[in-house]
Amino acid sequence: MSSKSSPPSNHEKSDQNNDWLLDKSLRPTLWDEYVGQENIKDNLKILIGAASQRKHPPEHLLFYGPPGLGKTTLAYLIAKQINTQIKVTSGPAIEKVGDLASILTNLSAGDILFIDEIHRLNKMIEEVLYPAMESGVLNIVIGKGPGARVIQLDLPPFTLIAATTRIALLSSPLRSRFSGGTFRLEFYQEKEIDQIIKRSAKILEVNIDEGGAREIARRSRFTPRIANQLLKRCRDYAQIKSKPVNTRIVREALSMLGIDELGLNTQDRKILEIIITNFHGGPVGLGTIATAIAEEDATVEEVNEPYLIQLGLLERTPRGRQVTKKAYQHLSYDYPKDSSA
Numbered sequence: 001m002s003s004k005s006s007p008p009s010n011h012e013k014s015d016q017n018n019d020w021l022l023d024k025s026l027r028p029t030l031w032d033e034y035v036g037q038e039n040i041k042d043n044l045k046i047l048i049g050a051a052s053q054r055k056h057p058p059e060h061l062l063f064y065g066p067p068g069l070g071k072t073t074l075a076y077l078i079a080k081q082i083n084t085q086i087k088v089t090s091g092p093a094i095e096k097v098g099d100l101a102s103i104l105t106n107l108s109a110g111d112i113l114f115i116d117e118i119h120r121l122n123k124m125i126e127e128v129l130y131p132a133m134e135s136g137v138l139n140i141v142i143g144k145g146p147g148a149r150v151i152q153l154d155l156p157p158f159t160l161i162a163a164t165t166r167i168a169l170l171s172s173p174l175r176s177r178f179s180g181g182t183f184r185l186e187f188y189q190e191k192e193i194d195q196i197i198k199r200s201a202k203i204l205e206v207n208i209d210e211g212g213a214r215e216i217a218r219r220s221r222f223t224p225r226i227a228n229q230l231l232k233r234c235r236d237y238a239q240i241k242s243k244p245v246n247t248r249i250v251r252e253a254l255s256m257l258g259i260d261e262l263g264l265n266t267q268d269r270k271i272l273e274i275i276i277t278n279f280h281g282g283p284v285g286l287g288t289i290a291t292a293i294a295e296e297d298a299t300v301e302e303v304n305e306p307y308l309i310q311l312g313l314l315e316r317t318p319r320g321r322q323v324t325k326k327a328y329q330h331l332s333y334d335y336p337k338d339s340s341a
Contacts, residue, residue, distance in 0.1 A: 026200050026228055027073050029080045033199070035224075036192040037070065040183045044074070047180055048081055057110045058082065059180030060133055060160040062118075064167040066306065068225030069185040071163035075114040078161065086112040091120035097140075100125050104138055109156040118162040119169035126174055133160055133177045187222035187310070196224050197231055201245075206235045211247035219254055219263040221307050226263075233257060262311060262330060267293070268304050272313060272327045281336065282322030289321060 028034040031041055044061075051058040058078065063071040072088075079086035087103065094100050094115075107113060115121070121129075131137050138153040162178070164170060175182065188196075194217040201208045208231070216234065220227035237253035238245045258266040274292045275282050290297045305321075308314035313327040328335040 025203055027076055029077065031077070031081070034070070034073065034077060035195045035199070036188045037074075037185055040074070040185065043181060043183070044078065048078060052082060057084075057112075057157050057159045060178045061162070061180040062167075062170075062175065062178040062182040063161070063163045063185060064165070064182070065185035066187070066223070067165050068223040069187065070224060071185060072114070072116060074185075075112065075161045075163070078159075079112045082110070082112075084110045084112060086114055088114045088116070090116040091118045094121060094125055097125055097128050100128055101138060101140060104132055104155055104158075105153065107156055107158045110158070111156070112159045112161055115160065115162045117164060118174075119164045119166045123171070126171060129160075130173065130177060188224060190217050190222070193217040193220050193222065193224065193227050197227050200228050200231055204232070204235065206231065206245055208234075208245040209247070212245045212250045215247050215250040215254075218261065219259050221263045222310075230254065230257075230259070262313075263307070264313075264330075267295070268308060269331065271300065271304055271308070272323050272331060275314075275321060275323045276328065276331065276333050281328070283317050283320035284322075285320045 031045065034041065047061075048058050061078075063074060065071065075088075076086060085108065087107065089103060094103070103113065128139065131139055132155055136155045136157060138155055140151045140153065159180075160178075167175070167182075167184075194213050197208070197213045197216050197220075200206075201213065212234070216227060216230050220230055234245055234250050234253040237256065238249045241249065243249050254260075260269070264272075270293050271289060274289060275284055278292060279288075286297050286301060290300045293300070305314060305316075308327075309316065311326075312324055313330065315322045315324055325335050
């Protein structure tokens with residue numbers, strides 16, 4: 001008997017497509033559906049409303065903050081509100097000046113160009129982007145040496161919306177050209193995450209009770225993307241167990257995923273435990289921690305540390321990283337009496 005798996009049936013393909021459409025539908029299309037970031041929403045409503053009255057596209061916008069907080073969602077929401085097309089790309093995807101020229105020359109009047117992770121844009125491409133943002137022209141150099149000439153193409157009026165998780169890596173000239181404003185997205189409150197989970201559960205047709213939604217919200221690292229991911233994994237677990245998505249099922253599912261009651265994953269706990277057991281609670285250098293857990297420095301610093309510090313489980317000192325008394329208590333270790341952490 002052949003061990004080869006059969007190709008997916010039409011019914012299975014339909015289910016996969018439906019899942020993809022459901023995930024896409026989690027993105028809000030109205031301001032009232034977008035939970036949190038109230039100050040940013042208020043500012044954007046004024047900016048968009050004023051631009052619409054002048055019959056101009058909104059000015060260029062820059063969103064920054066940790067991943068998963070809704071930067072891309074805001075870009076789509078703005079496009080929906082002004083009833084225009086949005087063209088989506090990312091900094092690493094624009095490898096050559098010709099790539100950017102192709103994107104810009106294919107825009108229609110009033111379109112939105114969304115560039116994600118714009119801090120990874122090549123510096124030469126940045127130089128071409130400046131006049132496009134500021135004057136609405138595209139300067140293309142044809143030829144090399146003394147015979148080179150510049151062709152200037154007029155671009156239709158458009159709005160550039162950019163997103164980045166590392167605004168410090170953006171050059172000052174590029175940041176200054178976002179005349180519409182630069183907005184930092186903040187982490188969400190637990191009650192806001194709870195609202196997001198309930199809305200997503202309704203769209204995904206997941207019957208979740210108050211306790212289950214609250215339990216996911218507590219462990220979502222104050223991030224909507226993670227909350228939606230955890231909701232779907234709890235849905236899968238409940239489906240296999242033929243149980244409703246309640247508090248007990250959520251706890252079982254998240255325990256299986258290695259996510260504890262504070263939202264720490266296995267890697268987070270491993271970092272804290274290594275510092276406690278191998279380095280007497282710290283201080284210890286970032287490179288040493290990364291080597292001890294066989295991970296890259298950047299991953300520890302950018303993925304794990306921010307949440308641990310936010311919860312007050314880890315501190316950065318001039319001499320290195322040091323765990324706090326709260327971390328000892330959470331991991332059930334005895335806190336050393338002679339420690340000043």
